[in-house]
Amino acid sequence: MFGLPRTLYNDDHELFRESVRAFIEKEITPHNAEWEKNKMVSRESWKKLGENGFLGIQAPEEYGGMGINDFRFTAILIEELGLSGCSGPAIGYPLHSDIVMPYLLHYATQGAKEKYLPKMISGEYIGAVAMTEPGAGSDLQGIRTSAEDMGDHYVVNGSKTFITNGYLSDVVVVAVKTEQKRSSKAISLLLVDKDMAGFKKGVPFEKVGLHAQDTCELFFDNVKVPKENVLGKVGEGFKYLMTELAQERLVVALAAVALGEYMLKSTIEYVKERKAFEKSISEFQNTRFKLAEMMAALEQGRIYSDHLVMLHNEGKLDSAMASAAKYNMTELQCKVADECVQLHGGYGYMWEYGVARAYADARVQRIYAGTNEIMKELIARKILK
Ligand SMILES: Cc1cc2nc3c(=O)[nH]c(=O)nc-3n(C[C@H](O)[C@H](O)[C@H](O)COP(=O)(O)OP(=O)(O)OC[C@H]3O[C@@H](n4cnc5c(N)ncnc54)[C@H](O)[C@@H]3O)c2cc1C
Structure with a gap:
């Protein structure tokens, strides 16, 4: 900016x-x-x-x-x-x-x-990807959705929750247990198709934010999945998830910086227009300092993200780096959201204002794609190795 x-x-x-x-x-x-x-x-x-x-x-x-x-x-x-x-x-x-x-x-x-x-x-x-279940989110090895080997196909039973793109989904990457034990080797990935008998969707959830997102539950009742729809090797699903989650976390981090910039830009325009005590609220030192702090932090975030994009392009982005980016940038996004609402006063709490929506939408960024506490665990694992 x-x-x-x-x-x-x-x-x-x-x-x-x-x-x-x-x-x-x-x-x-x-x-x-x-x-x-x-x-x-x-x-x-x-x-x-x-x-x-x-x-x-x-x-x-x-x-x-x-x-x-x-x-x-x-x-x-x-x-x-x-x-x-x-x-x-x-x-x-x-x-x-x-x-x-x-x-x-x-x-x-x-x-x-x-x-x-x-x-x-x-x-x-x-497309959608379904890992989370009512009883297991952060603790992926605790999932219970089962896939029983029937020779030329698997039979899937269980349910998933909070699935992004879920209601409209036509093909879903589903994490299943191919062995009923607690082990990373028990998890496999299957492709479930909207036309498979026994696959049902819930209605979109009433969420705090992200209202244009059809997040919902998915249900599997004796769903026959042909072996052609197995992703990679049986028992390697956890490894594939851990590999692919690095790009997912980078994607979340990139969206976080851009949404932060969107909020700051809207707020700069707003404070120039709004008057209090017979002057523009942009003249108050608090407003000026808050805008300056956000600008400085977002610029830093932007250049940091650019660096990670290039690292990823070179195949050098590892899980801890992606986790740090997701953690850092989503915390920043939420901080910016809060400050921007404050600078809008009551209008910042009204849905018709972009900044109000962006505030509500921001909160989940610290929760999905692995909570920020899990991100810190992954970073710590690398530091302490
Ligand atoms: C809008 C939305 C969209 C989503 N989209 C998808 C999707 O497309 N696909 C999908 O599979 N999932 C999706 N999720 C699910 C999301 O990834 C999970 O909600 C998230 O991983 C947390 O799991 P949980 O909700 O079960 O919370 P829990 O795992 O129960 O965590 C509760 C709290 O405990 C903390 N905690 C848990 N374990 C630890 C630990 N070891 N150390 C420290 N703290 C810990 C967490 O950080 C959190 O603060 C979505 C969620 C939402 C809200």
């Missing part, structure tokens, strides 16, 4: 940014309030993203992707979605492209790749 040079982006990236920004202004921002009322984005919006190549930027061209092996393009999409302040879409679309799709790209059978990837890239199919 100071205009500190961002050395990681070249002209191609900036051109891409312009097209993303124009798309968001036309196809996302005007619909967000309606999507919040509907508790989900429209299916049509997914297809429009697909038509423009914004789903699966890094997916190979053979499946309809853009085949761009450069995470910077993905980072731009996440950043621009965050800067729009539309948090529901800013979380749901990247979850599909950058969190769910990598599981298929890295571990799915050829048959499953051919069946699902083209539809996910076009926006016809929406």
Whole structure:
């Protein structure tokens, strides 16, 4: 926001940014309030993203992707979605492209790749990942959803909760127990399809924020899943989750910085307009210092995130680094949210103000993708190794 040079982006990236920004202004921002009322984005919006190549930027061209092996393009999409302040879409679309799709790209059978990837890239199919259960969130090894080996297929029983994109989901990466014991080797990943008998969805939850997000429960009642839908090797699911969660945490961190910048920008505009004691509230030292503190912290966050994007591009981002980014940037986002609401006074508490929505939407960033306490555990594990 100071205009500190961002050395990681070249002209191609900036051109891409312009097209993303124009798309968001036309196809996302005007619909967000309606999507919040509907508790989900429209299916049509997914297809429009697909038509423009914004789903699966890094997916190979053979499946309809853009085949761009450069995470910077993905980072731009996440950043621009965050800067729009539309948090529901800013979380749901990247979850599909950058969190769910990598599981298929890295571990799915050829048959499953051919069946699902083209539809996910076009926006016809929406993806979700289901780890959390009513009885197990942070403690992933405590999950109970079972998959029984029946020879040529598995039979899945159990339930998942708090699943992002859940209500609209067409294909779900589901973490299951292939052995009923407490061990990382007992967890496997399966692809469950919306058309499989016995797979049901709950209604979208009434959440504190992220109202345009169709977070819901998923139920599995004797669901027959063909072995072709197993991701990678049976018993390796926990390892795959730990590997892929690094990118998920980076995605959350990038969205956090951009949403923080969105709130600060809205607040700068607001304090210049609002008057108290016959002067602009931007003239009070408290306002000026708060804005300066937030600006300084967000600039630091932006440059730190840029560095992590480049590290990830080089394949050097490890679990502890991603955890530190998620922890750092989401704590900052929530701090900025609180200060920005305060500077708006009562208006900051009114839903029609972007900053009020952004405040409500921010809180969960410290909870999902691994709570920030779990992030600190992962960082500590590396330090103390
Ligand atoms: C809006 C939303 C969207 C979500 N999307 C998804 C999704 O798409 N897919 C999915 O699988 N899940 C999703 N989740 C679930 C989310 O990842 C979990 O809520 C989260 O991992 C925490 O699990 P829990 O809710 O069971 O809390 P718990 O694990 O019960 O934790 C409760 C508290 O205990 C603390 N705690 C737990 N263990 C430790 C420990 N070892 N050390 C210190 N403190 C600890 C936690 O940090 C937390 O403060 C979503 C959640 C929400 C709210």
